[in-house]
Amino acid sequence: MGVMRSSETVQPAISVRSATANRGSLSHLLLQIRRRWQLYLLLALPIAYIITFAYIPMIGAQIAFRDYTVAGGVWGSEWVGFAHFERFFNSYQFTRLITNTISLGIYLLAVGFPIPIILALSLHQVQALWFKKLVQMVTYAPHFISTVVMVGLILQMLNPRFGILAQLTTALNLPQANAMSRPELYQSIYVWTDIWQHMGFSAIIYLAALTNIDPALHEAAVVDGASRFQRIRHIDIPGIMPIATMLLILNFGNFINIGFEKVLLLQNPVNTSVSEILDTYVYKIGLASPTLDFSYATAIGLFKGVIAFLMVVVANYAVKKMGQESLW
Amino acid sequence: MTSLGLSKRATVVDNTIRASAGDRVFMVINYVLLTIILLIVLYPLVYTLSASLSDPSAVITGKVVLFPVDFSLRSYEKIFNYPSIINGMLNSLFYTVVGSSVSIVLTFLAAYPLTRKDLPGRRFFTILFFFPLLFSGGLIPFYLVTRDLGLVNTRWALIIPTALSVWNLIITISYLRSSIPEELWEAAQIDGCSDIGYLMKIILPLSKSLVAVLFLVYAVAQWNQYFFSLIFQTNPDLAPLQIVLRNILILNKIDLGMIADVQRLADQQALQEQLKFSSIVVASIPVLMLYPFVQRYFVQGLTIGAIKG
Structure with a gap:
């Protein structure tokens, strides 16, 4: 459209023709829309869904700037500006929540990113197909366990009376310890059980990238006398680098969105000082406390949402700068 | 056909040129590493299954280590x-x-x-x-x-x-x-x-x-x-x-x-x-x-x- 308009003004000689073309393309567009009515019919239901459950909540987030009352609702409650945000920034929870969220996110990324890559590189070296299949099948399986069952499993394994940890400490004559009652262990328990559950599944994408590497490269390297380790370093790792970089940056943009269901389920009264993150706090204030403070909770949620949005945008920009395929 | 050709090709790469000592050490370490990972993932799953199939008192006293103790289906x-x-x-x-x-x-x-x-x-x-x-x-x-x-x-x-x-x-x-x-x-x-x-x-x-x-x-x-x-x-x-x-x-x-x-x-x-x-x-x-x-x-x-x- 913009291009057409400029050609009309700059080159009057062909303005008539382009104007008719313009009118023609408009009626052509309308004709196209009429012809494709069935596609719009198909789209109607998904669009209704996405507007209702994604866009109306975005509009509804305005209650972060209001004092939500049941009588006033989203549109009629009184405006209070940034009062809820100021209250949050000044509350004693603020620093703690930010620290907990960021440190857990970074810990998870720092450990959770390289391990699936190492697993994939290592699996790719295995020649015994049955062994490779066995490891794959076993390590993928925990991915399908639900969060509730996973946390139940963790609690049973760490049970101070009969869990694996207790048996180990008894066998080694070490003092008994209840790991779940030690806040300093909370993040490690969260992160390493997450690795246990998802490393196999996260390795899939790298394995797929490794099998796409041209076998001729390996053959040539073998002829040249390259050792296995050298082939990993100079062929396999560069081969998965593009996908790894992209995933790292996207994960980085996304790291504020930690799997909060597991954080919530692993919480107990002893560890909340380290286990309370932005998402769990929003849930507690907004939906699980005796005085439901919708506006305050929405403000905290919006604060997080804006940060997450900015981080994804920046991460995507970085991916683009590096010449990788980006999200958009 | 293609899979046959591929596997033949793989054997050529791996066997005709004999693996060096370094490569063999590397492969042993690799297998050991993967076996450890396999066991770490597998153990809690096997333990859970065994505990569910044992006698309740054996579970709570920590007698279940790998296999069910006093096999029982009562909990199911x-x-x-x-x-x-x-x-x-x-x-x-x-x-x-x-x-x-x-x-x-x-x-x-x-x-x-x-x-x-x-x-x-x-x-x-x-x-x-x-x-x-x-x-x-x-x-x-x-x-x-x-x-x-x-x-x-x-x-x-x-x-x-x-x-x-x-x-x-x-x-x-x-x-x-x-x-x-x-x-x-x-x-x-x-x-x-x-x-x-x-x-x-x-x-x-x-x-x-x-x-x-x-x-x-x-x-x-x-x-x-x-x-x-x-x-x-x-x-x-x-x-x-x-x-x-x-x-x-x-x-x-x-x-x-x-x-x-x-x-x-x-x-x-x-x-x-x-x-x-x-x-x-x-x-x-x-x-x-x-x-x-x-x-x-x-x-x-x-x-x-x-x-x-």
């Missing part, structure tokens, strides 16, 4: 007589079957038009569906919409608000783009095929493996879901299995009086702990049993969605 008997577990399983079955079906229909309804290059406004609609991945209004406004629609404390609360996953939409769109050539539509169009007819007669029959993947992804998510029930449903009759499990496993809320006539406190505690293991097994078996059969599809579907083009 108890589990299947526990009304809220049965109720939770039936509810979860309903949510899984109905929810996944609704989700698959909705995903196809959105994905197919978005793959059609001749759809006026395609870019706009694509952005409309993908933008929510980047920004959302947050939990509370989402809750308020669901509440205002009157879905709270109904079965639909677990089906409608989360019906469409944009990630699965992306997988579906890339699958359709990469596996169904555009020429097919041109040919069908010449034969007078309508837009909806093309979806029903060409696209759907050609995407059976995609439907299997989508069903699996949606079904596993639905079966494992607890949080939306936690916020949307307070009526225990509607609770899916995961909510019942949360009560048993994490909140330690289990009503032994309903299923067992155990008097001694120690026996009660032992049974309670063991029931946790057997409920873990019972809840995970449907998903884990399904998975080896569809693993191939699953991996395919995932890599299709992840690697564009």
Whole structure:
């Protein structure tokens, strides 16, 4: 459209023709829309869904700037500006929540990113197909366990009376310890059980990238006398680098969105000082406390949402700068 | 034929030039490393299964190390007589079957038009569906919409608000783009095929493996879901299995009086702990049993969605 308009003004000689073309393309567009009515019919239901459950909540987030009352609702409650945000920034929870969220996110990324890559590189070296299949099948399986069952499993394994940890400490004559009652262990328990559950599944994408590497490269390297380790370093790792970089940056943009269901389920009264993150706090204030403070909770949620949005945008920009395929 | 050729080629690479000592050491370390990983992943799973098949007192005194001690199926008997577990399983079955079906229909309804290059406004609609991945209004406004629609404390609360996953939409769109050539539509169009007819007669029959993947992804998510029930449903009759499990496993809320006539406190505690293991097994078996059969599809579907083009 913009291009057409400029050609009309700059080159009057062909303005008539382009104007008719313009009118023609408009009626052509309308004709196209009429012809494709069935596609719009198909789209109607998904669009209704996405507007209702994604866009109306975005509009509804305005209650972060209001004092939500049941009588006033989203549109009629009184405006209070940034009062809820100021209250949050000044509350004693603020620093703690930010620290907990960021440190857990970074810990998870720092450990959770390289391990699936190492697993994939290592699996790719295995020649015994049955062994490779066995490891794959076993390590993928925990991915399908639900969060509730996973946390139940963790609690049973760490049970101070009969869990694996207790048996180990008894066998080694070490003092008994209840790991779940030690806040300093909370993040490690969260992160390493997450690795246990998802490393196999996260390795899939790298394995797929490794099998796409041209076998001729390996053959040539073998002829040249390259050792296995050298082939990993100079062929396999560069081969998965593009996908790894992209995933790292996207994960980085996304790291504020930690799997909060597991954080919530692993919480107990002893560890909340380290286990309370932005998402769990929003849930507690907004939906699980005796005085439901919708506006305050929405403000905290919006604060997080804006940060997450900015981080994804920046991460995507970085991916683009590096010449990788980006999200958009 | 091709697989034979490939394996022959692999042997040539690995055998004709003899592995150096360094390579052999490397391979040994590699196998040891993978075996350790294998055992670490496997052990808690085997332990849980063994504990659920042992005598309760053996479990709580830490006698179960690897294999079941004093083999007994009593805890399974108890589990299947526990009304809220049965109720939770039936509810979860309903949510899984109905929810996944609704989700698959909705995903196809959105994905197919978005793959059609001749759809006026395609870019706009694509952005409309993908933008929510980047920004959302947050939990509370989402809750308020669901509440205002009157879905709270109904079965639909677990089906409608989360019906469409944009990630699965992306997988579906890339699958359709990469596996169904555009020429097919041109040919069908010449034969007078309508837009909806093309979806029903060409696209759907050609995407059976995609439907299997989508069903699996949606079904596993639905079966494992607890949080939306936690916020949307307070009526225990509607609770899916995961909510019942949360009560048993994490909140330690289990009503032994309903299923067992155990008097001694120690026996009660032992049974309670063991029931946790057997409920873990019972809840995970449907998903884990399904998975080896569809693993191939699953991996395919995932890599299709992840690697564009």
